[in-house]
Amino acid sequence: RAKSTGGDASVIYDARMTRQASGRLDLESDLRVALDRGELCLDYQPVMDLDADAPIGFEALLRWNHREHGLIMPDTFIPIAEETGLILPIGAWVLRETLRQVQQWRTEVPGAGGLTAAVNISGRQLVAKDFPDVVEAAILAAGIDPAAVHLEITETVLMGEPDLPKESLQRLRRLGLGISIDDFGTGYSSLSYLKWLSARTLKIDRTFIWELGIDSHGGTVIELVVGMAKSLKMDVIAEGVETSGQLTELRRLGITLAQGFLWSEPLTSEQVPAWLNTQTALSRTQEFTPREA
Numbered sequence: 001r002a003k004s005t006g007g008d009a010s011v012i013y014d015a016r017m018t019r020q021a022s023g024r025l026d027l028e029s030d031l032r033v034a035l036d037r038g039e040l041c042l043d044y045q046p047v048m049d050l051d052a053d054a055p056i057g058f059e060a061l062l063r064w065n066h067r068e069h070g071l072i073m074p075d076t077f078i079p080i081a082e083e084t085g086l087i088l089p090i091g092a093w094v095l096r097e098t099l100r101q102v103q104q105w106r107t108e109v110p111g112a113g114g115l116t117a118a119v120n121i122s123g124r125q126l127v128a129k130d131f132p133d134v135v136e137a138a139i140l141a142a143g144i145d146p147a148a149v150h151l152e153i154t155e156t157v158l159m160g161e162p163d164l165p166k167e168s169l170q171r172l173r174r175l176g177l178g179i180s181i182d183d184f185g186t187g188y189s190s191l192s193y194l195k196w197l198s199a200r201t202l203k204i205d206r207t208f209i210w211e212l213g214i215d216s217h218g219g220t221v222i223e224l225v226v227g228m229a230k231s232l233k234m235d236v237i238a239e240g241v242e243t244s245g246q247l248t249e250l251r252r253l254g255i256t257l258a259q260g261f262l263w264s265e266p267l268t269s270e271q272v273p274a275w276l277n278t279q280t281a282l283s284r285t286q287e288f289t290p291r292e293a
């Protein structure tokens with residue numbers, strides 16, 4: 001009896017496994033054509049300057065509007081894109097499209113001329129030999145100031161790529177763009193490594209922001225990161241800020257840049273110009289910006 005129950009359970013388990021595996025195969029083949037079918041799109045989340053209470057730029061976040069399954073989030077399909085290598089054409093498109101879009105806002109939305117564009121980069125892209133060419137081509141095509149471009153690389157990716165091409169990083173640096181370490185605090189980067197990368201920005205992982213007020217450990221980590229970034233002359237962005245309580249605490253800890261639902265969820269590209277117009281600090285600078293007739 002016990003044996004037959006076990007048998008039944010494993011049959012159900014196998015069926016579920018098979019369904020999951022074939023579901024994944026479907027997603028994989030669908031992802032191969034998603035880019036050509038125009039099913040991929042980008043949302044944009046503002047990065048806020050807390051002192052000016054104004055946006056300094058946007059991070060592009062990839063979404064997949066699957067024809068049957070509807071909206072699929074990046075945590076579901078980026079791993080598939082990375083394993084299959086599809087992240088290379090997809091990532092190149094993300095770079096081109098983000099830089100084109102942000103440069104359009106910089107030129108067309110009053111007061112938005114200084115906005116930065118942050119793009120998430122996978123390890124697979126970073127180690128590709130032609131990566132600096134892909135980035136340079138996207139910058140030239142968009143006509144955007146390279147200094148306004150930030151490449152976000154997660155700390156764990158950096159740790160996992162011992163063969164990071166040194167020349168690639170040097171070329172990217174010479175282009176004048178900024179490198180941000182994403183999800184900072186979840187990996188184990190050393191100070192000397194951060195210096196060698198000459199990253200411009202540390203983005204503190206949102207788990208540390210959520211620990212604020214619950215666990216004193218959260219505040220300690222943020223304080224340490226702020227101090228370290230100061231001596232390395234780096235910027236710090238707090239990610240995933242949701243409450244005004246967290247904001248108060250972050251200000252007290254010396255944080256001046258932040259991102260999160262407190263200001264805005266990721267917006268569609270259509271929503272961004274209207275959202276920018278609601279930003280008082282942005283429209284105030286407009287008064288002092290001479291505009292063409």
Ligand code: C2E
Pocket residue numbers: 045060061062073074075078091094120121122152182183239240241242259260261262266
């Ligand atoms: P990430 O780069 O750390 O992006 C931040 C994630 O936190 C986004 O999730 C964003 O929607 C979410 N978020 C922002 N503010 C809040 C908040 O206040 N509360 C909460 N709960 N969440 C917040 P999303 O869009 O699902 O992206 C997840 C991850 O997928 C990103 O993490 C990034 O690692 C990856 N990703 C997204 N777009 C791309 C891309 O174009 N290329 C690559 N390689 N990876 C991407």
Ligand code: MG
Pocket residue numbers: 059120152182
């Ligand atoms: Mg990011």
Ligand code: MG
Pocket residue numbers: 182183203205206239
């Ligand atoms: Mg992050």
Ligand code: MG
Pocket residue numbers: 182183
């Ligand atoms: Mg992340």
